[in-house]
Amino acid sequence: NEDEQFEAYSAVARTLGGERPLIIRTLDVGGDKPLAYLPIPPEENPFLGERGIRVGLNRPELLRTQLRAILRTSQHGSVRVMFPMIATLDELREARKMLDEESTRLGIAAIEVGIMIEIPAAALMAQQFAREVDFFSVGSNDLTQYTLAMDRGHPKLAPKVDGLNPSVLQLIAMATRAAQAAGKWVGVCGGIASDPQAVPLLVGLGVAELSVSVPTIPGIKAQIRTLNLAECQRLADRALGLESAADVRALCPQTDDD
Numbered sequence: 730n731e732d733e734q735f736e737a738y739s740a741v742a743r744t745l746g747g748e749r750p751l752i753i754r755t756l757d758v759g760g761d762k763p764l765a766y767l768p769i770p771p772e773e774n775p776f777l778g779e780r781g782i783r784v785g786l787n788r789p790e791l792l793r794t795q796l797r798a799i800l801r802t803s804q805h806g807s808v809r810v811m812f813p814m815i816a817t818l819d820e821l822r823e824a825r826k827m828l829d830e831e832s833t834r835l836g837i838a839a840i841e842v843g844i845m846i847e848i849p850a851a852a853l854m855a856q857q858f859a860r861e862v863d864f865f866s867v868g869s870n871d872l873t874q875y876t877l878a879m880d881r882g883h884p885k886l887a888p889k890v891d892g893l894n895p896s897v898l899q900l901i902a903m904a905t906r907a908a909q910a911a912g913k914w915v916g917v918c919g920g921i922a923s924d925p926q927a928v929p930l931l932v933g934l935g936v937a938e939l940s941v942s943v944p945t946i947p948g949i950k951a952q953i954r955t956l957n958l959a960e961c962q963r964l965a966d967r968a969l970g971l972e973s974a975a976d977v978r979a980l981c982p983q984t985d986d987d
Contacts, residue, residue: 734798742806750807752843752866753799755792755824757781757813767791776880781814781845786823796828800837809841811866816848818857825861846915847871852900855907862913865904866940869919873897891974892921898930898969898977905935916940923949926981929956933965 742751758764759780772778785792802808812824821844832839846852847868855865869892870881876897879886901917908915916938921927923941928949931939941949968977 731794731798731801734795735801738798738802738808739805742802742808745806747806750809751802752809752811753802754811754813754845755782755785755795755799757845759784776874781847782812782820782824783814786820789827792824793827793831796831797835800828800832800835800840803837803840809843809863811843811845811864813845813868814847814871815844815858816850818854818861821858821861845871846900846904847875849876849900852904855904856910859907859911859913864913865908865915866938867901867904867915867917867919867936869897869901869917869921871919872900873919876900891978892919892924893927893930893968893977894974895969895971895977898934898965901931901936902934902965902969909935914938925949925952926978926983928952929961929981930965930968930977932956932958933961933963 738751738753745751757780758767759769759775759778763769767784769775769779769784779787785795796810799808799810810828812821815821815824825842828842829839841863843864843866844851844858844862845868846855846865849872851858852872858865873890873892873894874881877890877894879890881887881890901915905915914937915935917931917936918940921931922939923945925948928939932953939949964980968980971977971980
């Protein structure tokens with residue numbers, strides 16, 4: 730319920746303090762993320778069905794409850810909200826409308842809003858989205874499987890689902906260019922954010938934040954400290970013109986330290 734969520738979120742916010750931001754993603758289930766307490770009817774193509782923000786928009790009271798808890802938490806720290814699996818501006822605007830309504834009801838000031846760039850449509854429309862949000866977070870796992878039309882859990886296809894495919898990098902580049910033009914920032918989460926071969930390319934593409942798995946934080950931080958931004962930009966430009974993920978990985982070979 731709302732109070733339980735508020736207690737959980739505010740404990741994190743108080744721990745982070747007022748200067749370190751807390752980004753809370755709204756309920757992100759469906760597809761490969763089933764929930765026993767939230768049954769979703771079987772779908773022929775669950776990855777193309779009721780996932781992410783669609784769950785909240787189809788069950789508005791569920792989303793509103795979470796938004797109220799997030800808004801209340803914002804009084805205890807630097808809190809932002811992020812909507813997952815956004816494909817259209819209408820979805821974003823509907824979710825933001827709920828957020829604004831709950832903000833008004835609670836008498837709490839508006840908070841920063843971001844979206845996940847997980848669907849190619851969102852990357853292709855990044856210029857339009859950048860006018861209406863404060864930041865992007867590229868969900869590289871889903872963006873890769875939707876771009877390549879390959880299920881990352883498929884036993885035969887999974888090895889080919891590589892986020893360093895030039896087509897995926899092109900979409901990330903579109904998102905970063907649009908965000909920078911609007912004065913917004915872009916983060917990346919998912920597999921490639923923790924991949925030492927991908928890090929120089931993401932830096933070169935203009936990514937400002939990497940959301941990585943906890944064990945890899947020290948290594949990725951140490952790697953970034955050794956990088957030269959201009960060289961990363963040249964490397965990223967070359968990668969965008971290559972033909973395959975294998976070519977990109979050959980451009981950024983792993984070292985013994987990786």
